[in-house]
Amino acid sequence: MSKRAYNFNAGPAAIPLAVLERAQQEFVDFQGSGMSIMEMSHRGAIYEGVHNETEQLLKKLLNVPAGYKVLFLQGGASTQFAMIPMNLLREGQVASYVMTGSWADKAIKEAKLIGETHIAASSEADKFMRIPALDEIEIPAHAAYLHVTSNETIEGTQFASYPDTGNVPLIGDMSSDILCRPVDVSKFGMIYAGAQKNLGPSGVTVVIAREELIAESPKTIPTMLRYDTHFKNNSLYNTPPSFSIYMVNQTLKWLEEQGGLAAVERNNREKANLIYNTIDNSGGFYIGCAQESSRSIMNLTFRLQSEELEKKFIKESEAVGFVGLKGHRSVGGLRASAYNAVPQETCQALATFMADFQQKNG
Known part of the structure; x- marks a missing residue:
């Protein structure tokens, strides 16, 4: 390799060179097992060690309080757009969203397929070239949650701070800015992010959620779309995207090394x-x-x-x-x-x- 590209891709995006080199060194023989991590059982002790360590690394970096669980899911943030209202929007409630651009719009469209939605604030009049001020956000009393897209990759806007939602869970799609700065996780009921921008390669989606939000899901939801399925099985109900999770593990270690x-x-x-x-x-x-x-x-x-x-x-x-x-x-x-x-x-x-x-x- 003579020269690395100047990589400004929006996603899948740049991965730290040091992480790529470590993965290269361990690719064929992981921890002396005679196998790549991609080849070994997700039920085995070696992989489970990486899996659990990745959760702990993420909690440490984000200073996640007690009472939160990290899930490693598949399907990208786009699947979360549907899973969130399927699991959390109950009869008599409304799903509330801050409309900030292209990705918020996609989330809202999925929620409309599930139940009643509400726009708590919108910057459409400004062609989504700004984030609504916090005092513009109006949350209905019967809101199941308030959803924000923390960073709009297409328009190039980002929340500088987040609203205080009281007893209404705040949910953040942080796919494109998770781990770019410290965040007060305690303000959120749930944070989710596709890995392919700041966490590692595509293939795994990280969810950080209050345990009480995901401990019990409606029994009418298909098994793989229920948060409680993954919560109760430590994200190992089915075969996880093991190599992607390993790469997230390495990326988190690299972030620790940056300070x-x-x-x-x-x-x-x-x-x-x-x-x-x-x-x-x-x-x-x-x-x-x-x-x-x-x-x-x-x-x-x-x-x-x-x-x-x-x-x-x-x-x-x-x-x-x-x-x-x-x-x-x-x-x-x-x-x-x-x-x-x-x-x-x-x-x-x-x-x-x-x-x-x-x-x-x-």
Whole structure:
């Protein structure tokens, strides 16, 4: 390998090089077993040790309080969009959502198939280029839960803080920003995240939930879609995505080595500022999409003066090793996804390229 790509893919996304190298070393013979971890039984002691250690590592990094359980599920966040109302929305209640963009919209559409929904706040009038203020959020008294999408990858917006929901469980889809900063887990009834952005490879979805929320599910739900199935079986009811969970294990250890989430957040903000400062100091050559107070430190979205210039930017950036800078097909533009594993040098290289591109085309 002569050179690593400047990887700004939105997901599946960059994985720390150190994690990839460790996995490479252990790939054929894990812990002297004569097998890859992908080959061994999920009922065996070696795999179960990795499985349980991964839960403990995640709880330690996020400072998860007592009374919460970590589940390792499959089907991505998209399956959680349906599982949440199927398990938690009971007769006489309403599922309440903050409408912040593309992924919140997908979650709401799934909930509507299950029962009554309610929009607690929305930034649609601002084309989802901001996160609603906390005082805009109105939660019905009979709400089963309030759901927020903590970071919208397509629009490039992120909650700076979370609402206090009292006795109504707060549920957070943190697929694209989990572990990018410290979070007060005690404010949430449930947090869930697809792994393929900040946790490791695709294939496993992490759920962190208060035990009382998932201990008993309605008996009418198919077995694999019941939280209590996985809670009572330590996520080992069926064969888990063992290699993906192993990679999450290695990624969590790498995050510990970086100094924990406070250090990770500092690094992420420094990386994001390299690019946002380039946008803001470009005299309008680059145009940031999200309102400044709602800007994501994970997905940085921006535009140029014309689509033709954006196409040229993509073509020239790809020629020198940049990957994933094209905006989502639904909105166009440009997007740099600077997840935890994206090195600061990669963000610096992008800032330099952007300055050079402006000089040549401004």
